[in-house]
Amino acid sequence: MHAADANEQADFELLDRLRLSMVAGIGPRLFARLVEYFGNATAALDAAPSQLRSVEGIGPKLCSAIVRARDEIDAAGELAACREHGISLLARGEANYPAMLAEIPDPPTVLFMQGTLLPADGLSVAIVGSRHATRYGLEQAERLAGSLARAGLTIVSGLARGIDAAAHRGALAAGGRTLAVLGSGLLEIYPPEHADLAREVALHGAVLSEAPLRAQPSSGSFPQRNRIISGLSLGVIVVEASTQSGALITARLAMEQSREVFAVPGPVDSRMSRGCHRLLRDGATLVETADDVLEELGPLVAATPTATGEVVHHPAELLLNEIERQVLQAIGGSQATIDELVATTGLPTAQILATLSVLEMRRLVKRPSANVVVRP
Numbered sequence: 001m002h003a004a005d006a007n008e009q010a011d012f013e014l015l016d017r018l019r020l021s022m023v024a025g026i027g028p029r030l031f032a033r034l035v036e037y038f039g040n041a042t043a044a045l046d047a048a049p050s051q052l053r054s055v056e057g058i059g060p061k062l063c064s065a066i067v068r069a070r071d072e073i074d075a076a077g078e079l080a081a082c083r084e085h086g087i088s089l090l091a092r093g094e095a096n097y098p099a100m101l102a103e104i105p106d107p108p109t110v111l112f113m114q115g116t117l118l119p120a121d122g123l124s125v126a127i128v129g130s131r132h133a134t135r136y137g138l139e140q141a142e143r144l145a146g147s148l149a150r151a152g153l154t155i156v157s158g159l160a161r162g163i164d165a166a167a168h169r170g171a172l173a174a175g176g177r178t179l180a181v182l183g184s185g186l187l188e189i190y191p192p193e194h195a196d197l198a199r200e201v202a203l204h205g206a207v208l209s210e211a212p213l214r215a216q217p218s219s220g221s222f223p224q225r226n227r228i229i230s231g232l233s234l235g236v237i238v239v240e241a242s243t244q245s246g247a248l249i250t251a252r253l254a255m256e257q258s259r260e261v262f263a264v265p266g267p268v269d270s271r272m273s274r275g276c277h278r279l280l281r282d283g284a285t286l287v288e289t290a291d292d293v294l295e296e297l298g299p300l301v302a303a304t305p306t307a308t309g310e311v312v313h314h315p316a317e318l319l320l321n322e323i324e325r326q327v328l329q330a331i332g333g334s335q336a337t338i339d340e341l342v343a344t345t346g347l348p349t350a351q352i353l354a355t356l357s358v359l360e361m362r363r364l365v366k367r368p369s370a371n372v373v374v375r376p
Contacts, residue, residue: 016041017091019075021109022212025062028106045069081213087186088113104231104257108210112186115206122304124154126233128247129163129240130272137163137240140264142170147290149176151318152306156233159194163239168201177205183225185215226250234297235260237287241275248275260297262287294319295362316362327355335374
């Protein structure tokens with residue numbers, strides 16, 4: 001096949017993936033079921049009604065909507081609008097799709113993105129909380145976001161009023177990266193007063209949504225959005241939340257996705273802190289500083305580059321000073337003896353031993369014997 005023909009075929013398949021994902025009632029799980037049954041989105045859209053009805057979850061109404069999709073859903077127009085506004089499409093299964101998000105049970109079929117995703121965004125932490133935050137909550141969200149961004153983490157949130165906006169602004173003020181996940185389409189920024197903030201986020205990270213470009217926000221779209229926020233992140237920090245807050249949904253989803261959950265304590269008589277205190281009683285990690293977060297996060301599934309190009313295997317490595325990094329690097333990917341570390345680094349034995357104590361405390365190394373150190 002010629003390159004031009006291959007590109008045309010790829011565009012056609014992308015259009016059909018987009019078209020099928022835009023059929024009302026076809027969520028990620030049902031989309032995956034259809035693709036598994038028919039082989040690809042094109043075959044599903046071309047299938048006869050009798051074939052479609054054979055797929056679990058496809059009733060008469062959905063069957064009819066799929067059959068009419070080629071005539072009623074303007075996927076080509078949606079793709080043209082994406083190109084006009086500098087919006088990229090990230091399709092599940094493609095190389096540019098976020099690896100951590102692909103791990104959750106129901107990853108979005110297609111993500112619309114304004115901005116860029118970098119390998120360093122694999123080191124991401126979400127900060128979420130109340131839309132009706134107090135001054136205390138806003139200050140804590142901005143402070144934590146700034147500290148974590150300076151350490152090298154990307155800050156993920158939902159661009160909502162209150163804690164979300166403070167988290168994005170804290171990361172931006174620190175010169176860091178941030179990702180915003182919307183419950184509306186990328187051409188319908190919600191809340192509208194955050195349009196300028198969305199543009200700033202896109203310049204220093206990305207604004208993302210699984211909703212079509214002109215989709216309006218709805219009450220059901222925000223819980224759906226929350227699974228993407230937690231899915232993109234190594235952990236979720238809740239800063240101020242009432243017992244009815246949507247941030248608690250994000251925390252629950254994070255637990256279901258095997259992500260870490262953190263909570264910032266607040267005044268005992270504050271209604272806006274009751275959700276955080278409930279999370280803490282249920283086992284969430286208490287957060288006072290960025291160090292609390294970096295030390296609690298577990299080892300990464302794969303070595304991940306930071307924004308400066310340094311490769312880390314554990315977020316706690318971002319806390320290390322120059323000598324601690326030197327010793328950790330000298331251990332390599334497996335193990336070393338104390339004598340080998342002295343020879344490799346040129347540091348005195350006493351300093352090596354003191355440094356190993358710090359690394360062991362941060363759970364970056366283990367000492368199976370007095371003279372041997374290993375990476376977990």
